[in-house]
Amino acid sequence: MEHWVKEVVECDVLVVGGGGAAAFSAISAQEDKARVVMADKGQLGKSGCTPNAHGGMAVAHLHPEDSWRVHFEDTLYGGGFLNDQRLVEILCKESLRFIPKLETFGAIFDRDQNGNYRLRTFGGHSKPRSVYSGDATGHELMTSLKREVMRRNIPILNEMMILCVLVDEGRVTGAVGLDKASSNLCLFRTPAIILATGGGVGCWPAAAERQMGDGYCMALRAGAELVDMEFTQYHPTHTWWPYGVRGSVSESVRSEGGQLTNSRGERFMKRYSPERMELSTRDFISICEYREITEGRGSKSQGIYLSVTHLPPEVIENRLRTVFNKYLVYGYDIRKEPMEIRFRPHYSNGGVLVNERMESRVSGLFAVGETAGGVHGGNRLGTNSLIDLVVFGEIAGREAADKALKQGHTGKIDRDAVREEGERIERLVNGNPREGIRAMSIRRPHTEMMDLYMGVFRNESGMKKMVEEVEKLKEDDLPRLYVADQSKRYNYELIDALETFVRVDIEEVSTRGALMRKESRATHYREDYPKMDNQQWLKNLVFSMENGELKHRFKPVDKSVLDPENIPEFFDSDFPWHESEI
Amino acid sequence: MTAYILPIEKPEKMVQIHVPRYNPEVDATPEMLTYTVPFVPTMTVMQALEYLWDQGEYIAFRSNCREFTCGSCAILINGEPRLACMTVLQDGMKLEPLSLFPTLRDLVVDQTKLLKKYANLRLWPDNPRVCFDDFQVSPQTIRRYGDIYSRCVECYCCLEACPSVAVDWESYAGPMLMIQLARVGEHPLDQEDRLKMAVANGLYLCTTCKKCEEVCPLDISCPRDVTENFRAQVVDRGIGLLKGHQEVIARIKENGKYTTAKGKSFLETVREKEEMGNPVDRVAFFVGCLADLHLQDSASAMVDVLKRNRVEVVTPKEQICCGSPLIRIGEVGLAEEVVLKNVDILERSGVERVVTICAHCAFTMREDWTKILAAKRGRSPKFEVFDISEYLARKIQINTEDLKPLTMSVTYHDPCYLNRGLDVSKEPRELLKKIPGVRLIEMEKSDRCCGGGGEVKDGAPQFAKAITSVKIKSIQKTSAEAVVTACPHCVEQIAEVSADSGASYQCFNIVELLSRSYQG
């Protein structure tokens, strides 16, 4: 083992990740006197999705008709009642006190002349309750968290990719990481680990293409369970053409009057949702776009047109300033030409199954943020994520510290597992080029396949095809995978190869889950089962891994606060997309 | 659904990019390699790098968001620091790692030094961390956070480009860190004296050259939004003002001049009116302190050039300093007095156009005067201001007939306040090309600050000279016989440091070259 490991780090709590959830967990764990170390695959403050979130965070129930309970119900309707209601209750009750806390760390949120927070309304929220900082809410949040981490002198290992969690008799004992700068392995000895590695939509062609779902894979392999992994949120207006522009086009374009049209210039939403038109939910619009494209009415580049050319130029220049400027950077004038957009994966709704302490079934293994499942059920409402990071970050940090300090460093380091990591890397680097396959030859086609078969519109034959592809990947490709680049410094090909292993698990869990769920609900839409089926499917699908094989079980949904059976408008309906009526 | 065709699969054309591949662990030096990539309209440099990854060429580079919000992907593109995800690909582009940091591999650099500086500045609100549930944030703070501070993605482009950081990063923390200091200083819960920290970190070492603003992908301006603000606070609070700057303020207070005379003042000798029959235009000449007191030849040349172009010149003798040094130092109150006085003097002369030979005067008159007048008198000046190159090239038909050959090779230095301040860089070059026999040799980075601005040369002369030395190297590389520029501050700074280092070329204002050519 020593042969592989060049560095050993000992701590009470290891936080894996460098996004909002990771930073807040680290702060909270240190507050509770634990010795914390953070390890981030990227660079703290620059990695993950947190700095890229624009819109806002749903925290403030300041509207006279708003309350934690209204927020709670909105969240459940959005999630198709698959949410863990205990977690949602915590989210909605705790949220408001975090805003002053973040401001104490250095953030500034928009306020009106009287000093009250300004609020935005987002899809699925029945009241305006999202606090924001211009169009850079996530960036502002991350800036303040990063500085609080620095103020507390919490050690942060940047560009350290954690590869696996070490477990002894159902208890966390450590982790193995790869230092990107040297390709050396680092062994962490720790009784508590918080996985805050974000989502896994990078397995699809997504905006957040760098987020591969490492945490899901590590948790699964350490013995934890994953829940609701068949639910991937699509964003309906993701940039598509012009080619250089990346990321999503804010919902505000549609709320200001932007029109979705097909190749015939028809506002096709009138056929699907004549009342709400462009303001329907994210998932529903994505599905309509899909239909238009498949039926041959897609735009020039096989997307959909999103046009604001009919709006007065002043409206575009002022109220849609961010989007307008973004396109202008690439020399494209949206006052004159339509954008071509397309639905794109945006968020992993499911994740590691955790309890109210954010702990998985592996003692000492915590998950938080997009890595954790349960809070958002089958679909996350816009702006519910950023607040999730801090509310549950605080809990995860506190509980992990508590566990570590009470339990201390017990249990053995699984030397075999460490050796396996070392050997895996050696195999990759010394693989046989003649029969070998390189990571990029897997990444690109698989990304496209996930879009094709596991996209916004799913059916049995497509998903079966995908399962076959995953099997092929596991059996034929993985053993042949090799890395042509032999150097140890910043070997991005090696990272790409290691991520291929993660991809296998994410593809398999989500496809098998989606294949199993024979209904449509929230972000999971099946062509062959287009209706919601509350009799059969008001339950969560949970995956675990035993001896390298996936196992599944069903878990009844949590009804501790609100029983959907008592809501006939929801329970008796078979329409997959509901919104709170309140 | 059939798989869609990626736009990159039907490229418009193929283009080439050049990237130095380098792994210091094994390579002695970087090897510049050329790659051919498909191009689709608006495709970015980052997409080209990603395309190469897909082909198995794993050029090392950092990235994350790909939509200019994380600041990970700054590299040098054709020598300028830019975000790879924000830069549209062009044929022949050269991509290099930022030069401010050691290269780790290919385009990846070691930012440890920056992170240390960052931590040392303690950029978090410094307070006892009791619970602050109810504190006020002023609307102005919210606006400044939204417009400036929150937009900075910490990409380090500005640090890479800053001439002051380049000569001594230990003394001057650099634009990004100044912006961050201002950010936390404006936070209502911060109790630390950020102004003192700014001064200790080289607040007066910024030449206000605006290079950082030019390269900032988010268009944040450190000199305008941060440096001058901080400096105004220095004067307000009476802390940390440098001796040289106190003297400048005292001189302007006393006799309206920024410096003391070397030789006879031009304004004392000049004829107030140069009348002529049938003039093509009538202008006032705003001389500026340096041309009046140190570089009298350029002022005389200016009058000569205008006369030869049949422009009637009025040179009001009571004119005083334009106020630029005061604004750059932070003495805003006195600057306002000076400006209003000058406006009255110029308006009394009844001209509609004022011309200058000083980039600082031209910029200050056009930008700051307009603001001050609007604030104080609710109106704009009754005259327009032009730099002489701009005036000759755009406003009138320049007399080229009388230009006689001058056999000389020259290189042109772009004054920051003219080039980035007023977007005048083509005009002087056009004029140079009109002089028969003059051969223009462009220097490397002609737009790089010479160290003459921002009042650094009066406050910290040695530091300014270090910046000038970098400039001098690029001048010398051209082997030109003369360096021509369009600002007395640049002329004086370059000439002085060149003389110290024994350089052989001459250095003068462009009007002097024109005047020589007219005189034959």
Ligand SMILES: Cc1cc2nc3c(=O)[nH]c(=O)nc-3n(C[C@H](O)[C@H](O)[C@H](O)COP(=O)(O)OP(=O)(O)OC[C@H]3O[C@@H](n4cnc5c(N)ncnc54)[C@H](O)[C@@H]3O)c2cc1C
């Ligand atoms: C364009 C966009 C806009 C959005 N807008 C909003 C919004 O307005 N409101 C809202 O609430 N939500 C929004 N979201 C969603 C929200 O930003 C994310 O869900 C949230 O930031 C996730 O935070 P996180 O801390 O869980 O993970 P992330 O911020 O994604 O961080 C994951 C971290 O884990 C690290 N990591 C990954 N793998 C490893 C490994 N193996 N070892 C070590 N470290 C690892 C990464 O480097 C990264 O630092 C948006 C998302 C996107 C993409």
Ligand code: SF4
């Ligand atoms: S204005 Fe010039 S000297 Fe000042 S910070 Fe910007 S680049 Fe540096």
Ligand code: SF4
């Ligand atoms: S000020 Fe601009 S250039 Fe400088 S770090 Fe911030 S975003 Fe980058």
Ligand code: FES
């Ligand atoms: S990749 Fe984030 S700024 Fe370019």
